[in-house]
Every structure is written in C-alpha cells, then in structure tokens.
Amino acid sequence: MAELDISHKKAAPGVEQSRAVATSPSTPQSLYAKHEKLYPKLAKGTFRNIKWAAVIILLGIYYITPWIRWDRGPDQPAQAVLVDFENARFYFFFIEIWPQEVYYITGLLILAALGLFLVTSLFGRVWCGQACPQTIWTDLFISVERFFEGDRNARIKLDKAPMSAKKLFKKTGKHVTWLIIAALTGGAWILYFHDAPTIARDFFTGHAPATSYIFAAIMTFTTYTLAGHMREQVCTYMCPWPRIQAAMIDEKALNVTYRYDRGEPRGPHKKGATWEGRGDCIDCRQCVAVCPVGIDIRDGLQLECIGCALCIDACDEIMTKIDRPKGLIAYDTDENVQRRIRGEKTSYNLIRPRTVIYALLFAAVGGIMLYSLLTRSVLDMNVLRDRQPNYVQLSDGSIRNGYTVKVLNKATKAGEFTLVVDTLEDPVITIAGQSGADNLLRVPADETMDFRIYVAAKDVSALDQKTDYRFILTNVATGAAAEARAIFISGGPK
Amino acid sequence: MAKKESQKDPQEIETTGHEWDGIEELNTPMPRWWLWMFYGCILWAIIYAILMPSIPFLNSYFKGTLGYSDRAAVLEDVEAMHADRAVYASKLSGANLEDIQADPELFRYAMAAGKSAFGDNCATCHGSGAQGFKGYPNLNDDIWIWGGTFEDIRETLTVGIRAAHDDSRFGLMQAYGTDELLTKDQISDAAHFVLSLSGRDDDAIASLRGSEIFRDNCASCHGDTGIGDKMQGAPNLTDEDWLYGDTLEDVYQSIYGGRQGVMPNWNERLSPETITALAVYVHALGGGQASAPAEPGTPNDP
Structure with a gap:
C-alpha cells in the first residue's frame, strides 16, 4: 500500500489528519504476510465507556467467583463454583452435577450457541467486541501499554526511537506488568478446580499438584502471548467465529456501519467551505486510528471487524468538532443505507423470523434445562x-x-x-x-x-x-x- | 460490503489468476507467525525425539535421553497397586468374618478379590455365577454338605474334599453295587426309601423294604432320619436339593456306584488372603450361615 504523505494536511480546521493506514487487508507480494503492529488510539465516548464497564465487570467476575463460599454441609466442598475433577463433580451454587449428567453441560453449550446466534443476528458481533475474553484481556493489555508508553503517536515514536534508558524502562515496565496480569490470570484459573483458599496456600508453599503449576504456567503463557502480542491476529486467523458470523448477519442486522450514503464523496474540508455536493467524511482517518483490528470501517463490514464500535466514538467526536451531525459511523443496517440512497424511509426491525426462532429455541432449551434441574432427583x-x-x-x-x-x-x-x-x-x-x-x-x-x-x-x-x-x-x-x-x-x- | 471493492484499485486485490464461472480465488497471504509456529512444531518434534523413546531399530529402539519407558511406568503402577493391596491382604489373612464385615472397606475389597479369584479358579466347575452343575454344588443356596459357615467354607477351600491334603475332608459313599455289598433289588428298594424322605416316591411297599436296608447301611452316616451329617459330609436326603439328580435312576446310580466328588485343596495354589477373600465371597453368595458361637476345633489359621 502506498504510504500517504499527509504529514501536514488537515482534514478540517482543528482536526489533525491521522497517519493511520488500514493494515488489513494489505497488498501481499509474498506468500507470507508480515505482522503489521497496531497502535490503537484511545477513543472517548459511549462505546468506550461500555467497554471499560465490560472490562471491569467481567474481570471482576473472573477473579472473584472462585472465592465465593457456598455451604453444602460437612465434608462437602464449600465453593460456589467448582469443577472437581478428582471426585468427578461440578458445583455451581445450588447445582451439583455428576458425570452421568454431563448433558447439562451440553445444554449449557447449546444455550451459549443459541444466545450467540440471537445476539449476533440482532446487534452483530457484540460478543466479540465487548465480552470475549480475548477482547477483554487485549483491552486490559493495551491500557497497560498506553500507561507506560503513551497513546498512539507516542508509541509509534517510541518504537522508532533508538534504544535508551527511558525506552528500556518503559518497555520493561510494560512487559513486567503484562506478566503479572498473565500470572494472576493463570493463578485464578486453577482456583476453579480446587478449593480456592487451600490451593492458593498450597500453590505458594509448593504443595499444590503438578497439574496446578502446569496449567497456571500454560494460562500465564497464553494470556501474555495472546493478549500482549497476538491480539487481533487471534480474531482474524485463529477464531472460527468470524466465519460463522457471516451466516448469522443479514442485511437487517444492526452492525457498526459507515453510512457511505452520507459520507461520500469524502475529502478534507476547509472551514467555511460549502458542504454541498460532497460527503461528511473529511478523511481524517480517526476511525482507522482507534481500530483495534486495523481495518478501515469505510470499506464496509469485514471479516476482521469485531464490532467494538470504537470507531463510532472516534467519528462522533470529529463530527462534533466540525459541527456536523453525529452518526456518520453508527449502528445501522445494510438495508437502511440502501433505503436512504433510494430516498426511502429507514426502519429498524429487531423482531424478524430469524430472531424470533433463535429466541424461542433459547427459551425452550433454557426451560427444559431449568425444569430438569428443579425436578432433579437426589x-x-x-x-x-x-x-x-x-x-x-x-x-x-x-x-x-x-x-x-x-x-x-x-x-x-x-x-x-x-x-x-x-x-x-x-x-x-x-x-x-x-x-x-x-x-x-x-x-x-x-x-x-x-x-x-x-x-x-x-x-x-x-x-x-x-x-x-x-x-x-x-x-x-x-x-x-x-x-x-x-x-x-x-x-x-x- | 458493496463498497469495499469499488473503492480499491483493482490491482490491490491479488488473486491467483484462476477463475471459475466468474468466481476468482483470492491469494491472501498467510501470516508469517503461522510459519514460525510450523517451524516451532518441527523443533519440538526434534527435541521430543531426542528426549523420548522414538526411533525403531531392527532389534531395539532409540530409548531417548530421559530414559522414559511406558513399560517401566506400568510396572511401577503395578508395584504401587500391590503395595496398596498389601494393606488389605495383611488384614485379611486369618481375619474372621465379623472383623471383615465390621470394616466395610475391607469387606468390599474381599468381595472384589474373591469374585476375581472365583472366576479364575472356581468357575470352571461351579460355574461363573457359582450356580453349580450336576455333581458340582450350587454355592448360592443354603445347602451345604460340609457346612456353610465362613469357617467351614474357608476350611473346605484350604484342605479340599477327598484331596491330596493330609487333613482333607473325607467322606466315603461306598459303591454298594459295584462292590457287591447289596443286590440290585436291595439298592432299588433303598433308592425308593431315600426318595420317600422328601416325598418324592410313590412305591410305598418298596420304600418300606428299603427303610430296613437304609437303617443297616446308610443311617450311620446319613442319620436315622436321613438329615445327613456335615461332619462326615453326608448330604441331607430329606431336602429339595439333589446334587446328582432326584430321579429314581439318579439315586439308584448314586448307591450302586458310590459318589466320590473331589474338591482340590487350594492351600498350595492360593495365598491364605485369597482363600479368605474367596470364603467371604462364597459366604456372601446368599447361602452363608452364621458361625456357631465359639465352636471348638474349627481351625482359625488356614
């Protein structure tokens, strides 16, 4: 891709044009593509706030859950959520499952799949963008990176700069913090498989079973690698869900959408110049700068997009600055874009055969499972x-x-x-x-x-x-x- | 999605140049880290092959620098299992039934060990479910020729019946016909009488004649009323159970030719623990009888 020479250009008065280039897809010359490092810029706005909330709540659930106690009587495990491999039992608050009742786990997986289908057909990949562990930990790791190395431009500059004491300190600080978070993640993982207070003590006194150390090490390694270094590569190349989503999303599904009917033709805009005959997109590339997967949302919905909606925040901020209406990038449907082009009225319909069927299936499976759990004989x-x-x-x-x-x-x-x-x-x-x-x-x-x-x-x-x-x-x-x-x-x- | 391609320079999208019905094949490159993972796997395989047993030779194989062997690991597990079992085994040998039953874990171990030993050693004659066959007693029922207490069963297992052991249980059912001790008519009459003891005979005159022959020849072991004697291994002739059959021909045959069923003495082949476990198992098959309190002369140490 040709390097854009935009160093002194302004997209509009008061708006710096970003140097950001969508790295994916790129134009390949070789059989193998070099990994283009991303420097996602910090976005500010509604969706960023939702993401902060998701990070705090979901990490909180992950770290606190094993410590919740639940009284089951003497000689019974007192942990609310426990996967007890040694005695072949699974405990979840008031629920206890024996190996022959593993169909409950199957049911749970079916519920999870149907839930994912339903949400995806309604709002696109909100799971990927807001709730997936890969997203949560990556977000946390990027925050750490930002804390030590600064925001996008500072990070790019730092990576280009020669090694110095200051750079060494920043890089070391980042990686050490990452490793600490990774170790805490791996450490919390094993708490789900043993009595948490006991295994925590045993872990540090060297009395925990070998599997605990092995799994803690594996989870530490994967967290550090996947959240610190692999990031969007996991979503683009490893995860099957982006491929499956294509079957879930149709032209009526809400998605993070660049409204090209309103944005095109794009181009820098001088203050006071007319908006007649041109689109609202001033080509500032802020949407690309904040993107954690390195795509240009203006190319339309793509395989790589995880639906985090940070580009909406970035674009809204710019639209406010140049005094244009918000929502050039917004949650919208393909169909509505087409309708506006044709001059028709837009409409959002969440209730469609697809969503109704998913919802009914979800309710049916959930109902059956709940009934069988409540009537389960002891x-x-x-x-x-x-x-x-x-x-x-x-x-x-x-x-x-x-x-x-x-x-x-x-x-x-x-x-x-x-x-x-x-x-x-x-x-x-x-x-x-x-x-x-x-x-x-x-x-x-x-x-x-x-x-x-x-x-x-x-x-x-x-x-x-x-x-x-x-x-x-x-x-x-x-x-x-x-x-x-x-x-x-x-x-x-x- | 429609915009994506229109916005791009057509040369930007690389295809393989293949086209089928207007569908072109993208030539998207693989991420390079994927290649590194591939090399990593090769490296791992090489290291693994050096550390672990890997390369077969004609008569041997490369044992790996760590010296790991599945076979040795299994043997270690077997050793560990023997060590675990030794705890139970030491408790078992010489234990009496009350002690074993008082310890549910020990009882379960004895049952499991007994069942397995039964399948290996006893099922050939007594059947896999100890149901017995003609001439080989059913061990499920409550009919015992040599006694059905735990101690009796253990003694029978240890010394056998008409077996090579010096103290083997021994009872003689003589061959009254073959040895010409009785005539055929006398034997027939005796058979009628024996069957009448459990209400099976309809020839009252023959059985009346037989009663005298019985008193003179049979009562010394089987008792005047025919209820048998466990001390001598003389079966009860008044019950429903017939080891060699309950027809007139069967009983005639038993008196004519005698019966000398053999149960081997297992003390030479099985350990005292195993014999105790077998006794627990057989006793629990359903017909085991309660031990008489403080019975003198019952060997406690097989």
Missing part, C-alpha cells in the same frame, strides 16, 4: 439381576433371586435406606455382608454404592415363571424414594 437406583444362576432353590423349597443394586445418593447427607419390593407375598430380603436383622442400606453423602441383594419367596406356585415387580428404596430420614423395575424368576432353566 436419589437414584439401578437394579441388575443375576443371570447365572437365574434363581436358586433353597432347602425349604423357596426360590431366591440375586440382584446387584446400585444406589446413587446425590444428597449432601449420608443416607440410610429401606428397600422393599411390591407384588411378591412375604418376600425375604437380605443384604449380603449384613446380618439378617440389619436391613438398612447405608450410603455416604454424595456417593454411589453397590449392594448384593437377595429376594426369596416362599410360595411361588401362584407366580408365573417370570414376574415383573418393583424395588422401592426410601430414605428413612427424608422420605425421598426411588423405584426401579425388576424381574423375579421362579422357574425354568437355572
């Missing part, structure tokens, strides 16, 4: 009948069947359970390893136990060779019950 039982032998005849002539009964006590308290069966008359139920008088199944809190259960029936003459019946398990203390179907075999081949 007691479950599986019954597996012995097949060899099918039945046993005892010396008194009665017939006995053997079963393996698996009791899942998902409650946070140890439970004592009675086991009874229906249909059979006067069944004798015995538990292997327990004396006849002791007929309670004992399962510790939040555990699964297998029991060998024998059911004997004295008079089987009235029974079919195969009798369907049920096992009924009842918690003595709480009355919670679970049922399981079973078969009693009273004759035929052993």
Whole structure:
C-alpha cells in the first residue's frame, strides 16, 4: 500500500489528519504476510465507556467467583463454583452435577450457541467486541501499554526511537506488568478446580499438584502471548467465529456501519467551505486510528471487524468538532443505507423470523434445562439381576433371586435406606455382608454404592415363571424414594 | 460490503489468476507467525525425539535421553497397586468374618478379590455365577454338605474334599453295587426309601423294604432320619436339593456306584488372603450361615 504523505494536511480546521493506514487487508507480494503492529488510539465516548464497564465487570467476575463460599454441609466442598475433577463433580451454587449428567453441560453449550446466534443476528458481533475474553484481556493489555508508553503517536515514536534508558524502562515496565496480569490470570484459573483458599496456600508453599503449576504456567503463557502480542491476529486467523458470523448477519442486522450514503464523496474540508455536493467524511482517518483490528470501517463490514464500535466514538467526536451531525459511523443496517440512497424511509426491525426462532429455541432449551434441574432427583437406583444362576432353590423349597443394586445418593447427607419390593407375598430380603436383622442400606453423602441383594419367596406356585415387580428404596430420614423395575424368576432353566 | 471493492484499485486485490464461472480465488497471504509456529512444531518434534523413546531399530529402539519407558511406568503402577493391596491382604489373612464385615472397606475389597479369584479358579466347575452343575454344588443356596459357615467354607477351600491334603475332608459313599455289598433289588428298594424322605416316591411297599436296608447301611452316616451329617459330609436326603439328580435312576446310580466328588485343596495354589477373600465371597453368595458361637476345633489359621 502506498504510504500517504499527509504529514501536514488537515482534514478540517482543528482536526489533525491521522497517519493511520488500514493494515488489513494489505497488498501481499509474498506468500507470507508480515505482522503489521497496531497502535490503537484511545477513543472517548459511549462505546468506550461500555467497554471499560465490560472490562471491569467481567474481570471482576473472573477473579472473584472462585472465592465465593457456598455451604453444602460437612465434608462437602464449600465453593460456589467448582469443577472437581478428582471426585468427578461440578458445583455451581445450588447445582451439583455428576458425570452421568454431563448433558447439562451440553445444554449449557447449546444455550451459549443459541444466545450467540440471537445476539449476533440482532446487534452483530457484540460478543466479540465487548465480552470475549480475548477482547477483554487485549483491552486490559493495551491500557497497560498506553500507561507506560503513551497513546498512539507516542508509541509509534517510541518504537522508532533508538534504544535508551527511558525506552528500556518503559518497555520493561510494560512487559513486567503484562506478566503479572498473565500470572494472576493463570493463578485464578486453577482456583476453579480446587478449593480456592487451600490451593492458593498450597500453590505458594509448593504443595499444590503438578497439574496446578502446569496449567497456571500454560494460562500465564497464553494470556501474555495472546493478549500482549497476538491480539487481533487471534480474531482474524485463529477464531472460527468470524466465519460463522457471516451466516448469522443479514442485511437487517444492526452492525457498526459507515453510512457511505452520507459520507461520500469524502475529502478534507476547509472551514467555511460549502458542504454541498460532497460527503461528511473529511478523511481524517480517526476511525482507522482507534481500530483495534486495523481495518478501515469505510470499506464496509469485514471479516476482521469485531464490532467494538470504537470507531463510532472516534467519528462522533470529529463530527462534533466540525459541527456536523453525529452518526456518520453508527449502528445501522445494510438495508437502511440502501433505503436512504433510494430516498426511502429507514426502519429498524429487531423482531424478524430469524430472531424470533433463535429466541424461542433459547427459551425452550433454557426451560427444559431449568425444569430438569428443579425436578432433579437426589436419589437414584439401578437394579441388575443375576443371570447365572437365574434363581436358586433353597432347602425349604423357596426360590431366591440375586440382584446387584446400585444406589446413587446425590444428597449432601449420608443416607440410610429401606428397600422393599411390591407384588411378591412375604418376600425375604437380605443384604449380603449384613446380618439378617440389619436391613438398612447405608450410603455416604454424595456417593454411589453397590449392594448384593437377595429376594426369596416362599410360595411361588401362584407366580408365573417370570414376574415383573418393583424395588422401592426410601430414605428413612427424608422420605425421598426411588423405584426401579425388576424381574423375579421362579422357574425354568437355572 | 458493496463498497469495499469499488473503492480499491483493482490491482490491490491479488488473486491467483484462476477463475471459475466468474468466481476468482483470492491469494491472501498467510501470516508469517503461522510459519514460525510450523517451524516451532518441527523443533519440538526434534527435541521430543531426542528426549523420548522414538526411533525403531531392527532389534531395539532409540530409548531417548530421559530414559522414559511406558513399560517401566506400568510396572511401577503395578508395584504401587500391590503395595496398596498389601494393606488389605495383611488384614485379611486369618481375619474372621465379623472383623471383615465390621470394616466395610475391607469387606468390599474381599468381595472384589474373591469374585476375581472365583472366576479364575472356581468357575470352571461351579460355574461363573457359582450356580453349580450336576455333581458340582450350587454355592448360592443354603445347602451345604460340609457346612456353610465362613469357617467351614474357608476350611473346605484350604484342605479340599477327598484331596491330596493330609487333613482333607473325607467322606466315603461306598459303591454298594459295584462292590457287591447289596443286590440290585436291595439298592432299588433303598433308592425308593431315600426318595420317600422328601416325598418324592410313590412305591410305598418298596420304600418300606428299603427303610430296613437304609437303617443297616446308610443311617450311620446319613442319620436315622436321613438329615445327613456335615461332619462326615453326608448330604441331607430329606431336602429339595439333589446334587446328582432326584430321579429314581439318579439315586439308584448314586448307591450302586458310590459318589466320590473331589474338591482340590487350594492351600498350595492360593495365598491364605485369597482363600479368605474367596470364603467371604462364597459366604456372601446368599447361602452363608452364621458361625456357631465359639465352636471348638474349627481351625482359625488356614
């Protein structure tokens, strides 16, 4: 791309023209493109403020969440959000999920995907621009960079300047701060997988498991690299979402849009000169200067655009300065731009078949998950009948069947359970390893136990060779019950 | 989006020059850092190949400078597992059932170890579910020829029945026909009587004749009423269970040819811990009987 010689030009009185050039897409000569370093300028305005708020709130959630306590009773983890790999449990406030309930995680992923679809079809890539961890940490790292090295022009100058004590100090300060933030990020990550206060202490006394150190190191490295050095390269080249978004966004979706119907033809403007016959864009390139992904929004919606809307802030500031209406760059739809060109009335419709369907799907999946969570049983039982032998005849002539009964006590308290069966008359139920008088199944809190259960029936003459019946398990203390179907075999081949 | 291309110098957008139905292929360059990652992966592969076992030779392989071996790692794990199990094993040998049942963890270990040992050693004759076959007792039921307490089962496992062990359990069911101790008619009458003990016979006259033959020949072991004697391994003839079958032919055959079923003594092949675990498992199959309080003469140390 030809270097623009604009060093002394003014876009309009009182407005410096920026040297900013969109680096992406560039004109390639080689098979490999050199990474053009970006120097995003600090924008000021509504969307920048929203971004500051997002950075503070989301980072706050990330760092504070593992420290929130939640009482689940004795011997149970007291952490509100905990992924407990050792005991194969996931805790989220009042929710506890066992490995066999991993479909809740699937549901959560479906919800996340539908939510993303919905938001994207309404407002474009707000996730990318405001909430994605890559965006949040990059924003934080750019702020650090700005703190040490100054804003855009100062940073460009510093990078061109020869190494000096001052430059060394600024660069070192930046990288050390980045590494500290990265280490805190990696450190907070492992808090989600162990009891936070315990692992924090163990981590510094050298008693934490090796995986904790490894993952803390990996997360430190990736945070430092991705947020400090890779930045927009992650969004442009690594992330699949920019490609998927094309299917979500249509001409009716709100997007960060350069209203070229109003902006063109563009060009520098002298104070007092007429605005007749020309567009409002004074080609000051402030929109390019603030862009964190290095594109020119005036080229239209592009793959690289993460929808952070900082160019709206930058342009609005200029429009105010040159006394033109705000919103040359604004949230708008492709369709409205076309309408204005044709002289038609613009309209915004958020309620479209696409958004309604996404919203309904979101509500349906969310509803199903909520219902199944609220009605989730804390007691479950599986019954597996012995097949060899099918039945046993005892010396008194009665017939006995053997079963393996698996009791899942998902409650946070140890439970004592009675086991009874229906249909059979006067069944004798015995538990292997327990004396006849002791007929309670004992399962510790939040555990699964297998029991060998024998059911004997004295008079089987009235029974079919195969009798369907049920096992009924009842918690003595709480009355919670679970049922399981079973078969009693009273004759035929052993 | 429409503006993008119109604003650009057409030469700015590089294509490969290929065109299909008006669709051109962009020649967008790859970011150079991607190339560095590729080189990085190659470097990683080389370092890995030097550190870890990697290159196969004809009779051996390059073992890597770190000397890591999956095989050695597995053996270490096995050692660790043995060490873990040794704790339970030392508790098991010589323990009695009450001690084992009082420790649920130990009981579960014994059940698991017993089940696995049963599958390896016992299932061949007694069946995978210990259901038994003709001549090989069903271990699920509550009918025991040599006793069904935990101690009895452990003793039977240790010394066997009619086995090579010096203290092996031994009971003699004589071959009354083969050895010409009784005539065929007498044997037939005795068989009728034996079946009548559990209400299976309908020839009252034959069984009346048989009752005398029984008293003279069988009662010494099986008892006057035929309820058997566990000390001698004489089965109860009055119950529903028939190890060799409950037809007249079966019973006739048992008296004529005798029955000399063998259970090997396992003390030479299995450790005392394993035998204890097997006894726990078999006892818990459903027919295990409670131990008689302080029974003298029951060996506690197999």
